[in-house]
Amino acid sequence: MPPSMVDEFAHGNGDRLPPGTARRVYHTGMWLALIAISMFFIAFTSAYIVRSGLGDDWQALSLPPLLWLNTLILLASSYTLDATRRALLGGQREACNRWLMATVILGAGFLFGQYRVWQDLAAAGIFLITNPSSSFFYLLTASHALHLLGGLAALGYISIEALRFRLGPAKRTLVEVTAIYWHFMDGLWIYIMLLLWLWR
Amino acid sequence: MSHGTAAAPHVHQAPTGFWKKYIFSLDHKVIGIQYWLLALTAVFVGMGLSLYMRLRLAWPSGEFPFFGGAQMTPEMYLALVTMHGTIMVFFVLTTAPQGGFGNYFLPIQIGAADMAFPVLNMLSFWVTFVAFVVMILAFFVEGGAPIGSWVAYPPLSAVGAIAGPGQGMGMNMWIISIGIFCLGALLGALNFIATTLDMRARGMSMMRMPMTCWVWFVTAVLGLLAFGVLLAAGILLLLDRTAGTSFFVPGGLVISEQLIDHKGGSPILWQHLFWFFGHPEVYIAILPGMGATSQILAVFSRKPVYGYRAMVMAMCGIGLLGFLVWGHHMFISGMSPYTAMVFSVLTLSIGVPSAIKTFNWIGTMWGGQIRFTAPMLYAIGFVSLFISGGLSGIFLGQPSLDLYLHDTYFVVGHFHLVMGVAAIFGMFAGTQYWFPKMFGKMMNETMSKIHFWVTFLGVYAIFMPMHYMGIVGHPRRYADTSGVDFLAPLQDMHVFISYAAMITIGAQLLFLFNIIWSMMKGPKASDNPWEATTLEWSIPSPPPFDNFGGRVPVVYRGPYEYSRPGEAKDFVMQDEPMK
Amino acid sequence: MALLLALAITGITLASMYYFMPSSGYWLPPFISEYGAAYDKHFMLTLVITGVIFFLAQIALAYTVFRYRGQGGKAQYILGNPKLEIVWTVAAGVIFVSLVFAGQNIWVRAHIEAAPADAIKIEMWGQQFVWYARYSGPDGQFGRTVPELMKESIGNPLGIDPEDPAGKDDLVMPVMAVPVNKPVEVILRSKDVIHNFSVRELRIKQDAVPGLENRLHFTASQIGNYEIPCMEICGLGHYQMRSFLQVKSEADYNQWLIDSAIQ
Structure with a gap:
């Protein structure tokens, strides 16, 4: 994307809107995106439940323990992101940047942890096609990771802005909307964990 | 005329370079025209495919151009069936009324300068465009286009080329194209909803929105909820095909004496996911046509929309029920017979909001002063076709009667009339109605009327007889009638339908010519040639880059102030202040 | 206008x-x-x-x-x-x-409603692009089918396991014969993709889905020969996939079973 487009993407067309509208549409847009993403995962969930009740080939997958650590990391990243947002609103630039970096590191750490989980499973001979339960495991975790990667990209963009000292209260919409997305991905992960853990 | 105007901010400047202005434009009007042109291209491709299908059905041993002088094979026929259905449903019925007219007119009708997310808007068009290119390329890969029809039921769609030519690479292309399309549709839906909720001008309450805005809004909600599910289903299908998972493919399949290496999946699961998307998709196709019809009937009857509130509720009711009836496509699939009974009651309940709409359309004209302009003719045609096509749904929605009629030509006749042709008449009406605003020129009235008459009579001649063939029991998706004895007497009717189709398709060339001719030579359109009240008619034709020329419109009235007693004129614009 | x-x-x-x-x-x-x-x-x-x-x-x-139609007046405001x-x-x-x-x-x-207990059970198998009707034979038991054995080239299209005694007397025919006025239960199965069993004169229709055993039951009341066209798209030969329902008198039906078993 050329810079001008990113600019427009990030700032909205604020100069063509009444004051406050740009901020509102970004919130609305994010909530709508989350509804669409929910439908995507609801479809997977219904397929998961139906498929687990079919045939005699379903073998419950025991969740690798590393997943629980990853879960903690992701939860922590939600906390740090919220701290980022609060620091930004309070105008504490340094604290804001610190929390932001922590969030990026934790988010990347989660993705790396997921990658290790896949590696461990593969080493144990459990692949995408080994069993329908493992198919769904890879499918759900990879779909979630892909979505989280999108969130990480947004955080990366925010970080660049922050390091250039261009992140101020005026840009809080971007941070807020990213935070909503991030928290949602956090909740989605908890949901996926519970699904994989409880419905085996 | 004194238009309500709030404090005007500075005028937003249009980009000047060719690429930013016409290709990667962020202007909703340019994007709307891009969608409209994409759909226009797609509809001629899809129609061309149907012409070849009709040729083969009428003259199975005939040799036609572009097939190397050879007879058309049955697999080629099925590839045409698949691609005709897919292109028409996704790239015409979903694209033109929503992406095209919706993009162009939603912001203007609610008094906004643009959509909420211009960049997303541009992306959703180009994503859709890429999806179309990928879909067309499916014809040219090894084995050609898929032969499993647009519903792509596994295992036929899931086990690869062994199930038939086109089920290999062609099927992969099909799934990838649909997946890309879903992304574009989701981005578009998100944008439409956010725009409707947050970008309305001062005074434009939800209940002051024109019917068209309401349908674009409801359609977008349907799209937002439905396309994610299709995307998920497509990913599962693609994994079954390429990675070797078994979501949809059961174990122990044997094709051409070869054992297929899958186990335990459920073909029915695909049908549930597909139709959970597929049924709302029907309403995504038809709702915008309903909105355009409501709008146009009011304008040219010079009367308010009859029962505006009931119409809005009916739209929302259709949208809601649309998510609860997908099972009626699956009565005979082997799903629980009890479930079928529940789906059937819900399905017939959809008849209720549909009945309200029909009643209110006639009510809108009742007591009016009808002006028989070209857009009005198509809108009246829409009502007639909607009645005809909708009522046969009463048969198909009952599992008892579906026991005989399922997958016969009765179904083909039903859905073509109601979601195919009626929806297309909505687009014809929309094109005729908004052409002056979009291009600043009037369409040629004589050509339009000839096109209307040939098409209106033609589509009835094509699709009514299909119901009769269905009552005899003619199965769908048959390459010809040679394989089954009881079909022989129906061959004459196939020939009749094919002649009717050729004439009707010929008339579409006139429509295309009319568009091109009118763009170049049509008389200049005034700002408000139809004497309509909604905001798009308060601005120049074609509109300036920022729609309202620096003005911020303020709305004082409902959208249908026609023939109001005590007013001097028989219409009052929405942004005209109360006295 | x-x-x-x-x-x-x-x-x-x-x-x-x-x-x-x-x-x-x-x-x-x-x-x-x-x-x-x-x-x-x-x-x-x-x-x-x-x-x-x-x-x-x-x-x-x-x-x-x-x-x-517009005649120059003013429309009513309703x-x-x-x-x-x-x-x-x-x-x-x-x-x-x-x-x-x-x-x-x-x-x-x-x-x-379930089929009557005394209904004759017939399996109807779909495959690209033919139908096979399987009768259980005198023992009333269908033999086990094994996908690996499904080979038309060796005369065992349904892969009936020769090890299974119940399958020895199973009869596999390209058409479905039934006795008149006797209840029949059809068990629909498929070897490959989804097919659809339908006889217009019976007013019933049901998909044959691989992995499932969908069931139908009917009593045919008229002797005659009725077509069974495939009604679910199943591939390029879909339009030619057809079998027959032959409704016979009880005597003819029994004779048909005997004659077919000998072949």
């Missing part, structure tokens, strides 16, 4: 209705199953009700278009009539939903 449009709509309506009548020749074939009478009656009821609504709605449209709209809505709802319930008994008999 108004008159022309009104006449065209009226003409289309009348012509459409004319061909929807049984006398047009485009009609269901005579039925031969226990569902037939109820089916045809309910089909007719639905046709009459939708026909009346179709006629009234289209004529109302034609009349309105003609009656209120916003709606809630009472009329509610009456119309309720009426439509009642008609549509009661139609479902009126016809539900056919569905219940065909799909919810």
Whole structure:
């Protein structure tokens, strides 16, 4: 994307809107995106439940323990992101940047942890096609990771802005909307964990 | 005329370079025209495919151009069936009324300068465009286009080329194209909803929105909820095909004496996911046509929309029920017979909001002063076709009667009339109605009327007889009638339908010519040639880059102030202040 | 234009209705199953009700278009009539939903009631692009089928396991013969993709889905030969995938079983 487009993407067309509208549409847009993403995962969930009740080939997958650590990391990243947002609103630039970096590191750490989980499973001979339960495991975790990667990209963009000292209260919409997305991905992960853990 | 105007901010400047202005434009009007042109291209491709299908059905041993002088094979026929259905449903019925007219007119009708997310808007068009290119390329890969029809039921769609030519690479292309399309549709839906909720001008309450805005809004909600599910289903299908998972493919399949290496999946699961998307998709196709019809009937009857509130509720009711009836496509699939009974009651309940709409359309004209302009003719045609096509749904929605009629030509006749042709008449009406605003020129009235008459009579001649063939029991998706004895007497009717189709398709060339001719030579359109009240008619034709020329419109009235007693004129614009 | 449009709509309506009548020749074939009478009656009821609504709605449209053609006056300012709209809505709802319930008994008999205990069980197997009917033979037991053994080239298209004694007397035929006036239960199976078993004269239809055993039951009441066209798209030969339902007298049916077993 050329810079001008990113600019427009990030700032909205604020100069063509009444004051406050740009901020509102970004919130609305994010909530709508989350509804669409929910439908995507609801479809997977219904397929998961139906498929687990079919045939005699379903073998419950025991969740690798590393997943629980990853879960903690992701939860922590939600906390740090919220701290980022609060620091930004309070105008504490340094604290804001610190929390932001922590969030990026934790988010990347989660993705790396997921990658290790896949590696461990593969080493144990459990692949995408080994069993329908493992198919769904890879499918759900990879779909979630892909979505989280999108969130990480947004955080990366925010970080660049922050390091250039261009992140101020005026840009809080971007941070807020990213935070909503991030928290949602956090909740989605908890949901996926519970699904994989409880419905085996 | 004194238009309500709030404090005007500075005028937003249009980009000047060719690429930013016409290709990667962020202007909703340019994007709307891009969608409209994409759909226009797609509809001629899809129609061309149907012409070849009709040729083969009428003259199975005939040799036609572009097939190397050879007879058309049955697999080629099925590839045409698949691609005709897919292109028409996704790239015409979903694209033109929503992406095209919706993009162009939603912001203007609610008094906004643009959509909420211009960049997303541009992306959703180009994503859709890429999806179309990928879909067309499916014809040219090894084995050609898929032969499993647009519903792509596994295992036929899931086990690869062994199930038939086109089920290999062609099927992969099909799934990838649909997946890309879903992304574009989701981005578009998100944008439409956010725009409707947050970008309305001062005074434009939800209940002051024109019917068209309401349908674009409801359609977008349907799209937002439905396309994610299709995307998920497509990913599962693609994994079954390429990675070797078994979501949809059961174990122990044997094709051409070869054992297929899958186990335990459920073909029915695909049908549930597909139709959970597929049924709302029907309403995504038809709702915008309903909105355009409501709008146009009011304008040219010079009367308010009859029962505006009931119409809005009916739209929302259709949208809601649309998510609860997908099972009626699956009565005979082997799903629980009890479930079928529940789906059937819900399905017939959809008849209720549909009945309200029909009643209110006639009510809108009742007591009016009808002006028989070209857009009005198509809108009246829409009502007639909607009645005809909708009522046969009463048969198909009952599992008892579906026991005989399922997958016969009765179904083909039903859905073509109601979601195919009626929806297309909505687009014809929309094109005729908004052409002056979009291009600043009037369409040629004589050509339009000839096109209307040939098409209106033609589509009835094509699709009514299909119901009769269905009552005899003619199965769908048959390459010809040679394989089954009881079909022989129906061959004459196939020939009749094919002649009717050729004439009707010929008339579409006139429509295309009319568009091109009118763009170049049509008389200049005034700002408000139809004497309509909604905001798009308060601005120049074609509109300036920022729609309202620096003005911020303020709305004082409902959208249908026609023939109001005590007013001097028989219409009052929405942004005209109360006295 | 108004008159022309009104006449065209009226003409289309009348012509459409004319061909929807049984006398047009485009009609269901005579039925031969226990569902037939109820089916045809309910089909007719639905046709009459939708026909009346179709006629009234289209004529109302034609009349309105003609009656209120612009003649230079001022249109009436009508916003709606809630009472009329509610009456119309309720009426439509009642008609549509009661139609479902009126016809539900056919569905219940065909799909919810189980087949009679003494029904003859026949497996109907679909494969691209032929049907195979399997009879259990004198022992009343179907032999086990093994996908690995499904080879037409060695005369075992359904892969009946030679190790399984129940399969020794199984009879596999390209057509389905049934005795007249005897209940039959059809077990639908598929080797490859989804097919659909349908006999117009029986007024029943059901998908044959691989991995599932969908069931149907009927009693055929007329001796004769009836076509079984595949009704679910199954590949390039879909349009030629056909078998026959041969309804025979009991004696002929038994003889057919004996003759077929010898071959």
